[in-house]
Amino acid sequence: MVAPVDPALQFDFHPIAIQRSKWTHQFHVWSPKLARRLSLYSHAAVDFWAMMESYASVLTFCEYPGHVIVDRKPRIADFVLRRKDVTEFVVVETTPLAAIDADALEILDPLPITTVNADVLKPHRVWIDNWLRMLPYVTSNGRFISSDFLDRIEHGVTLPKALYAIEYDALPTDPVLTRTAVFDLTRRGRLVSPDLRTGELNRHTRFRQVVATEGGK
Template sequence: MQSEQRSSHLSSRSPASAWLSAQLPNSVKLELERSAHRFETFSPKINRRLTFYRRCALDQWILIESDPEIRTFCERPGFVQFRDQPCLADSWVSYADRQELVILPTPLVDVDAEPATLEDGIAIRVVQTAQLTASRVWIDNWRRMLPSIVTTRRLLQQSLLHAIHQFTATPRQLQSIEQEFSGVDQALVRASVFWLLHAGLVRAPQLRTDTLSSSTLFEAMEGCS
């Protein structure tokens, strides 16, 4: 595997591309030994449970889940012809203006699989181990924040979300936000902050370099309301 990130485009057209262009793909189920590692989680972005079988796949999902520009995704969407062999794509992701397939290091190869045919413009992006390592702080922070979003997703009030968003028009530390809304269940206040970050309505650049703490700054994104 080469060290740099690579993108390529598959150019042939076929009705088989419908699983990517016309509808959401279905996740490929793997038949593995009972002793195989399994990572169970829940995605707020697509509102369903997920199962991963490699730590790097779990980490890549967190990067997908935490990217507000990604509208939807599917894990293990199918096999594609890549580097002259049928490889299982680890993820299909959809942005407002494009789609891409993500392949992680040491992809699963099945010589008997029938690769899907992709439409023009669907990129295959190879994620290297070094890229995941470089995002370790961000990934670990989201591993702490996502459970809060999931467990409170049916309890968050639009009025509280709006008030916190307005309050963070000026950068605010997490502890300052909690103090401002001290009359509200603090678990809901914190989860609301994390939900706003997940939705791309606030930003917190510190989370890419520093561990989440009460002093982490959150700031409303300009033009978002």
């Protein structure tokens, strides 16, 4: 029997070089999902990136993959992402960017296009802010976390448990590493925390194991 091909490995998109004026924001982030650094050019793009990293259902993505047609005009898509068997472009409603290479004006093959503006992101503000605090833990400490430790943390939260209690149960392991494991498991879709949508991340934020019927978000 032939093993299924990882859809992320068949994702044939690459970021194009962006022409940036001195007035354009530039943010450098490290993507745990892509295992590389990204350069993003708006606060909204950073917010949407955090959302993509937080959902296990987003298998892979690429920033600034090239030009798409929006309102009958070419503009650079901010992202292209794949969720299971669906691939789509995302356009963030900020100042359109220009490519350094004039030949990059070639229009990408048509795919569904989702437009994201401030009104779309506003209901997710708490979730985004929490993940912007959580992702640096995964970026900085993820390499120190073993798969056995991830399994142990996951199996210890069959019922909702506050973050401080998870850290206490894992002693003498450094609480920072335990917290990293919790955040990474949540990013992978193995833990879930509805509290992340309703309040600021703190020691009382609860996490629990995802049951088989829930799957990755």
